[in-house]
Each structure stands twice: as C-alpha cells, then as structure tokens.
Amino acid sequence: MDYLLANTPLESLSTECLIVAVFNDIKLSPAAQNLDSLSNGVITDILQRGDIKGKVADTLLINYLPHAAFKRALLVGFGDADKLSAKTYREALNAAAKALKSSHISEAVCCLAEINLAGLNATWNARQIVESFDAALYQFNHCKSKPADKFSLTSLSLHDQSDSDAIQTGINQGIAIAQGVALAKRVSDLPGNICTPTYLADQALEIAAQHANLSAEILEEAEMQKLGMGSFLSVSRGSRQPAKLITLEYKGADADIQPIVFVGKGLTFDAGGISLKPSAGMDEMKYDMCGSAAVLGALQAAAQLQLPLNIVGIIPSSENMPDGDANKPGDIVTSMAGLTIEILNTDAEGRLILCDALTYAKKFNPDVVIDMATLTGACLVALGRVPSGLLGNDETLCNDLFNASETALDSIWRLPLWDEYQDQLKSNFADIANIGGRDAGTITAACFLSRFTKDYQWAHLDIAGTAWKSGDAKGATGRPVPLLVQYLLNRAATA
Numbered sequence: 001m002d003y004l005l006a007n008t009p010l011e012s013l014s015t016e017c018l019i020v021a022v023f024n025d026i027k028l029s030p031a032a033q034n035l036d037s038l039s040n041g042v043i044t045d046i047l048q049r050g051d052i053k054g055k056v057a058d059t060l061l062i063n064y065l066p067h068a069a070f071k072r073a074l075l076v077g078f079g080d081a082d083k084l085s086a087k088t089y090r091e092a093l094n095a096a097a098k099a100l101k102s103s104h105i106s107e108a109v110c111c112l113a114e115i116n117l118a119g120l121n122a123t124w125n126a127r128q129i130v131e132s133f134d135a136a137l138y139q140f141n142h143c144k145s146k147p148a149d150k151f152s153l154t155s156l157s158l159h160d161q162s163d164s165d166a167i168q169t170g171i172n173q174g175i176a177i178a179q180g181v182a183l184a185k186r187v188s189d190l191p192g193n194i195c196t197p198t199y200l201a202d203q204a205l206e207i208a209a210q211h212a213n214l215s216a217e218i219l220e221e222a223e224m225q226k227l228g229m230g231s232f233l234s235v236s237r238g239s240r241q242p243a244k245l246i247t248l249e250y251k252g253a254d255a256d257i258q259p260i261v262f263v264g265k266g267l268t269f270d271a272g273g274i275s276l277k278p279s280a281g282m283d284e285m286k287y288d289m290c291g292s293a294a295v296l297g298a299l300q301a302a303a304q305l306q307l308p309l310n311i312v313g314i315i316p317s318s319e320n321m322p323d324g325d326a327n328k329p330g331d332i333v334t335s336m337a338g339l340t341i342e343i344l345n346t347d348a349e350g351r352l353i354l355c356d357a358l359t360y361a362k363k364f365n366p367d368v369v370i371d372m373a374t375l376t377g378a379c380l381v382a383l384g385r386v387p388s389g390l391l392g393n394d395e396t397l398c399n400d401l402f403n404a405s406e407t408a409l410d411s412i413w414r415l416p417l418w419d420e421y422q423d424q425l426k427s428n429f430a431d432i433a434n435i436g437g438r439d440a441g442t443i444t445a446a447c448f449l450s451r452f453t454k455d456y457q458w459a460h461l462d463i464a465g466t467a468w469k470s471g472d473a474k475g476a477t478g479r480p481v482p483l484l485v486q487y488l489l490n491r492a493a494t495a
C-alpha cells in the first residue's frame, strides 16, 4: 500500500474516490464544502435527505458524482466538530478504512487530515490515517493454500495544502509504525510450529540486515549456560526447540548516549510445562511471544525513521513444554543474578526467562529498561482487553509511557508495585518463589521481575489482554508497537 502526499488544490485533482468529513447538523469540513460546490451541491442535498447524519463513524459511499474528476466520494461522520476527541477521530478513520476495504476502489484521496483536534497537530492526524488504513488492510495469508482475495485499495493520498512538511512527517512516521505493527502481527499470527525461537532469531537477523546501524546477535544455549542463565535455561530444557537469546542493537546516537532497552517475552508456545494448561483455547498460547514481536516491530520502526537514539532490544525465546527433562513443581534453579527460585508452578515461566534477560540488560548500561510480556491471565481479570498493564520502579518513566500511550491511542493503565505485595513471593526453600498465590497475580508477577531490576529505571507492560484478539476476529493486534514508537519519538524530540 502506498501513502502519498497530495498538496495541490482539490480543483486540480482527480481520483476514484475523495474521502471527506461531515459533522452533525449538516456541517461540512472545508474539503466537503469544496466538493459540494464543485459538484453542484450534491453533498448538502444528500445530507438534507438524511442519508447520513454525521455521527461518529457513519460512512456513506456516493457512487456517482456530477463532477468528472471525482468518480466517487466517501462521506465520513465525525460527530460534533467541537466535541471531537483523539479516540473518536480514530474511530471515524477506522470506519472509513473499513468502508473502502470492502469496495473495488484502488486509489483514493483522503481529506481527513485537515480536521482540527485540540492539543494535536497535522503530523499526528496523518500518522493516524496511515496507521488506521494499514491496520484495516492487514491480511494473514502465509498458511492458506489459496490466499484470500487481495483488497483493491493500493494507494492513498493525503490531501492537505496548509502544511505539507507536517503531513509528510506524519506519513513517514505512520508508515514506520504501521510496518512495525504489521511485522509484529505477522510473526505473532504464525503458528508455533513455524514461529520457533530459531525463526524469531532469523527474523531479527533479517531486520538487522536492512539497516547499516542495526545489528543482531544470537546467543545459543551453551553461551547462556556460561552466563549462568539457569532460570531461562530451565524453561527451555522441557522443549526440543533450542532457546535463543536475541539482541538487536540500533545505534542512532553517539556511542556515549545510554540506550533505551526493550525486553520482550518470546515464548513461542506456552503449554504450561508439567503444570499443563487446559486444552480449551490452548492454541492461543502461540501468542505468548507477542512481547518479542513488539520489540522487533519497534526496532524496525526506529531504524526506518533513523531516530537519534540508541536502542537495544533483548528477546529471550523458548517454548514451555512438558517433557521428561522439564521443570517440575518444587524444582529450584539459580538465576543469572544469583537469586535462587523455587518453581512452584511451571506455567509461570515468563518471569523465569525474563529475569535472566533483565539481568543481561545491565551489560548495556541502560538509561531505561522497558519489558513487555503476555505475562499473566490475571491482567485480563484486572483490566480486561482495553489497556495493557503498566508497573514500574520509576515515576518519570511510568508517566512518560502513560503520556505516550495516550498520544498513540495504545492505552495502558498503572497498577501499584508496593512492597506489601512482595511477601507473597516468600519461599521456604529458595530466595524467592515463582508464584504469589491467587491474589493480585499481575502485581506479584511484576514484583518477581522487580527483584532483578533494582539497578536501573524500569517499567513492565503486561500485554496479556491486549496483544491479540480471541473469537471470530482472532488475530494479533501489534500492540504495544504504537506506544513504544511514540515513546521513542517523544524521547527523540527531547534528545
């Protein structure tokens, strides 16, 4: 899909479909007014007939226009112009993308960037348009013998005459984010027998090969053994697939600038191990690597945008399977940090691989470390499928992430990481237990990680409820790539 800038006057454009905004009470956006007068008042006529009210996410495709250069128009409702929020703007964009997706239109001109939103700018609008259309047009075709028909739409031009530079910047950012999201969705949607730790490692190498200042390094089990990653390796012992520790390093700033480090859980299949999961819905545990997919997507986007930052992505990747050599409940392992861990439930494996990756992160002298993981089912109980969970040991970092999530429309919500919860991880036999009982499962999981992140500013994103959708629309969402890239853009703006 091509996203282009169209900065000539509407009068001199021609297109298969012009996309314009309408509001409640028969109010027209500037482009809609322009179209109305160029086509003898057809738009006002249609609005007066009541065929479209202008409510948020209403759409109406006008298939014939008395204007030779515009074959069709898509009217998109944005509600009350003075009540428009970032969220409703995005909702309306999604509806526009959906309407075009089901048409035979191959090329369109979009006049939706001109809408004013309090506190936001044309760059943000353009970015959202690209992200919204690209998300709507995502198709997973890699495993179908006969791929579904491709969508007709292949080119979208964003029309704006006021600030071309701002729009072009937004298009570039939107493309980088959308491609990062699409990459994350693709590797996440791939099944566990294809997307193995080795496959993820190959993906990292491939992404790195595309940019001179992006490099990848893959550590094998023998090297992890030497580093003392007894916790991580205990999980992979139960699987025939060799574990990989993948590091992507992006160098966009001077060597002495401390990097932002992302750590992503890369469990390519989580059967639970000896604490086997129930069979119903177990297929969805192929998504237990969505954290790692987001790290790949965010690093690719950062490199595409050549952000003036140093960024490291660390992916511990393994399967969690039941096997004669797998962890058993009660086993005690020694982490790279030296802390011993009593494994009371082998299904709490994410923290076991993350803790060693978080210790490994120290080697990069990080400015901040942000991990993302499909860590706890309890996160769905606490927050549902709307925001990702946020926990951390640093106010500034947590606030920065929260602000980025609001801008990116990739929501997160903070849970407390108070000391009172740490008691739930007491073990009679080791330094720490890997589970904290039924209560506050998302918090105690983060408490476990917090024992390994004391030396740096750290935040944890529990994406168990947000990384994929279940049911008819089953599929990865690519979250939290938009949040991560927004955080990076914000950091780049102040670097």
Ligand code: BES
Pocket: 270, 272, 288, 345, 347, 348, 349, 350, 374, 375, 376, 377, 378, 435, 436, 441, 464, 465
């Ligand atoms: N990958 C799962 C968490 C998960 C479950 C994410 C369902 C999304 C949907 C994780 O490894 C896990 O199994 N966690 C256990 C922890 C428990 C044993 C303390 C859980 O949430 O049940």
Ligand code: MN
Pocket: 270, 272, 320, 346, 347, 348, 349, 350
């Ligand atoms: Mn598990």
Ligand code: ZN
Pocket: 267, 270, 288, 347, 349, 350, 374, 375
């Ligand atoms: Zn898991």
